[in-house]
Amino acid sequence: MANVLVNAPKTAKRGAVVEIKALILHPMETGFRPGTMGKIIPRNIIERFTATWNDAEIFSMDMSPAISANPFVSFFAMAAESGTVRLRWTGDEGLVVEERVAIAVE
Amino acid sequence: MKLLRIAFGLVIVFAASWAAARVATDKRRSGHQDMGEALQKMQDDDTANPGMLFVQLGGQFWAKAAGAADKSCADCHGSAATSMKGVAARYPAIPQGAEAPLDLEGRINLCRTENQKAERLPPESRELLALEAYVAHQSRGMPIAPPADPRLGAFRARGAEIYRARQGQLNLSCAICHDDNAGKKLAGVTIPEAHPTGYPIYRLEWQALGSLKRRLRNCLVGIRAEAYAYDAPEYVMLELFLMDRARGMTLESPGVRP
Amino acid sequence: MRALLAAVLAFLAPAAAAQQVVGDAIPASLTGQPGDAGRGRAIVANRSVGLCLLCHSGPIAEERFQGDLAPTLAGAGSRWSEGQLRLRIVDGARLNADTIMPPYYRATGLQQVARNFEGKTILSAAQVEDVVAYLATLKD
Amino acid sequence: MDRRRFLAGTAAIVVLPFGPASATPEAMAEAIRKVVGDAAVTEGRVTLDLPPLIENGNTVPLVVSVESPMTVADHVKAIHVFNEKNPQPNVFSARLSARNGKATVGTRIKLGDSQKIVAIAETSDGKFWSASADVIVTLAACLEEST
Numbered sequence: 001m002a003n004v005l006v007n008a009p010k011t012a013k014r015g016a017v018v019e020i021k022a023l024i025l026h027p028m029e030t031g032f033r034p035g036t037m038g039k040i041i042p043r044n045i046i047e048r049f050t051a052t053w054n055d056a057e058i059f060s061m062d063m064s065p066a067i068s069a070n071p072f073v074s075f076f077a078m079a080a081e082s083g084t085v086r087l088r089w090t091g092d093e094g095l096v097v098e099e100r101v102a103i104a105v106e
Numbered sequence: 107m108k109l110l111r112i113a114f115g116l117v118i119v120f121a122a123s124w125a126a127a128r129v130a131t132d133k134r135r136s137g138h139q140d141m142g143e144a145l146q147k148m149q150d151d152d153t154a155n156p157g158m159l160f161v162q163l164g165g166q167f168w169a170k171a172a173g174a175a176d177k178s179c180a181d182c183h184g185s186a187a188t189s190m191k192g193v194a195a196r197y198p199a200i201p202q203g204a205e206a207p208l209d210l211e212g213r214i215n216l217c218r219t220e221n222q223k224a225e226r227l228p229p230e231s232r233e234l235l236a237l238e239a240y241v242a243h244q245s246r247g248m249p250i251a252p253p254a255d256p257r258l259g260a261f262r263a264r265g266a267e268i269y270r271a272r273q274g275q276l277n278l279s280c281a282i283c284h285d286d287n288a289g290k291k292l293a294g295v296t297i298p299e300a301h302p303t304g305y306p307i308y309r310l311e312w313q314a315l316g317s318l319k320r321r322l323r324n325c326l327v328g329i330r331a332e333a334y335a336y337d338a339p340e341y342v343m344l345e346l347f348l349m350d351r352a353r354g355m356t357l358e359s360p361g362v363r364p
Numbered sequence: 365m366r367a368l369l370a371a372v373l374a375f376l377a378p379a380a381a382a383q384q385v386v387g388d389a390i391p392a393s394l395t396g397q398p399g400d401a402g403r404g405r406a407i408v409a410n411r412s413v414g415l416c417l418l419c420h421s422g423p424i425a426e427e428r429f430q431g432d433l434a435p436t437l438a439g440a441g442s443r444w445s446e447g448q449l450r451l452r453i454v455d456g457a458r459l460n461a462d463t464i465m466p467p468y469y470r471a472t473g474l475q476q477v478a479r480n481f482e483g484k485t486i487l488s489a490a491q492v493e494d495v496v497a498y499l500a501t502l503k504d
Numbered sequence: 505m506d507r508r509r510f511l512a513g514t515a516a517i518v519v520l521p522f523g524p525a526s527a528t529p530e531a532m533a534e535a536i537r538k539v540v541g542d543a544a545v546t547e548g549r550v551t552l553d554l555p556p557l558i559e560n561g562n563t564v565p566l567v568v569s570v571e572s573p574m575t576v577a578d579h580v581k582a583i584h585v586f587n588e589k590n591p592q593p594n595v596f597s598a599r600l601s602a603r604n605g606k607a608t609v610g611t612r613i614k615l616g617d618s619q620k621i622v623a624i625a626e627t628s629d630g631k632f633w634s635a636s637a638d639v640i641v642t643l644a645a646c647l648e649e650s651t
Contacts, residue, residue: 017605021153059603062597066596068564068613069314070159072156074608077603078602142558144555271476272475274478275484277467278464290433291430291431292418293411293417294428295429330478331475332476364558
C-alpha cells in the first residue's frame, strides 16, 4: 500500500506563491548498513522526486541515500492557472508512486 | 434542555479552569519539552510529522474488512472520530468479561480474534502500529485519564514495583534514571521523565513508528536486562503505572522523539 | 544449608583472596598484577566497554557528550587511593546500598540479567586493574 | 564509529545511518567541482537553515533558501547540497525555475556524525552562490539491539 501525505492549498489567488509539502512512507535503505548477521542490507532508495503542474515540470529533486527515511520534501510554486499538481517518486526496486492534488486558482 | 446546556457549559468552564490551575503547578515534563525546536516543530506540524503517515494508513485499515467475519473496525465502531475519542487516554483497561488489563494493541487484537475472527496482528507490525496510531490520534489533546476500576490497583502496584526494581547487569531501575536523574545528561542525551504521552511514537532512532513496548525493551536492553517476551503482562502493568503517573498530562499521539 | 554454603562459596570463589575488603578499600590487585593506565583510559573512554562517560565526565577531551549523573573523574586519583577506587568499581553497593554505580566486578545477586550477560561481570579483573591504574593518574 | 556506540554495546552496527565508509572534505570538494566546473562559487545569497545541535542524526531537518526575484530573466536554476562525512558527498540536487516563485527547498537528511554541510545555488546567469553550516549530532545513549 503506497502511502503518501501531500499538503497543498485547495485554492489560491492567481499569481500567489503556495507551499507544497509531501511525505512518503519509504525506508531509504542506504546500502551501507549491515543488518542482522552483519550482512549489508541492499540499497533501496527513492532516486527522484518530480512535480508537474498541468503536466509542465515545476520542480524536481535527485535524492541520495543521505535523505532520511520516510522522505519529506517542501517547495514552492507560483499559482498561474487552475489545475492538477502531480507528484511522482521513482527509485530502486521499480518504485513508482504518484499522487495528484487539485489547486483551484481564482 | 437549555438549563442542561448551561449547566454543562459551567461544568466545562470549571473543568477548564481547574485544569489550567493544575497545569500551572504541574512540574511534570513531556519528552516533547525536552526536544530541540526543530523536532518539536516536526511533531507539531501534521504535514511534517512522519507519524501521520501511519495515522493515515491506520484509517485505511480501519475501513478494511478482515477475517472470517469479513468485518472492518468501522462496521462495528463507525467513525473512529467519535467512537474512539478518549479510548487511548484511558487504556490500559480491563475489557468487558475479562479479568486482566490489556493495552491498546492487546485490545485491538482481541477485537480481531473475537469479532473479526481474524489472526492476531504481530507485535510491532505495520498494520498493528498504524491502527494503534489511528485510534490514539483520536484522543490527541485530551488529558490522560486512567479509569477508576479498582481491579486495576493490584496490576498497577506490580507495575510500580517493576519500575523501582533494580535489574540487569548494570543493576539499575527505571526510577533511578527517570525519577532520580531525569533532566540530567546521560552521555549527550537529556534523560526524559518517561511519561508515555505520545505513543505510538515516531522515533528518529528507529526511523519508524514504534510502541511503548518497543521503547521499554530499549531501556531493558540498555541496562543489560532480559527483555520480557512480547506478550508478557509486565509491559501492561508498567504501562498502567506510567499512565497513572502521567495522569492529566496531554496525549500527543503520534509523538516524535529522537 | 549446603546449598547456601555452595552459593556463598560460588560468590567468593572467583577472586576470594583478591577481593579482601579492608575498611572502604580493596588494597590488593584483583589479578596480583598492577594495571595499565593506557589501557584503562581506553576502557573508560569506550562507551560500550567501560560505559563510564555515559554518567561521569572526565579529562578525555576527544569524547564529546559526557554524562553528568555522577561526579567527574577528574581528580579521582587525588580523592581516593587505588584500593578505594578498586572497591568502588568492583561493587560500590558494599559502601552505599543506594549507589547508582553499577557493580563492575560482581555477577551475583542481580535480577533479570540479559542472557548474553548472565554470569558475566561488566569488566574482567584485568580491566578493573587497568581502570584503577588510569584513575589513579587523575590527580588534581 | 566509536562515537555512537551504545550502552549495551550491541548496537554499534545498527545505530549508524551509514557504515564505516566515509566521504571526506576532499571528496566533497570533488563533488562540488563536478557541479560547478571551473566557475567561481561566491559565499552569499544562500541561507542554510539547520539546527546547530540535533539529538539524532537519522533525521535532520534542513531548509535552503536563496535570495532571488525568481523571474524568467533572473531565477535560481538549481540547489545542491553536499556533506563531508557521509559515505557519499552528494545529498540532493533540486531543479527550480521561475515557476517556483520562491527559491526555498526543505527536506530531512541523515548525518552519520557532526560535520559541515554546504549548499550551492546556481542562478540563471550561470553564477554559483553558497552557504555552509556545521551541525553537531548528539551521541545517542540507550539504543536497541539489532532486531
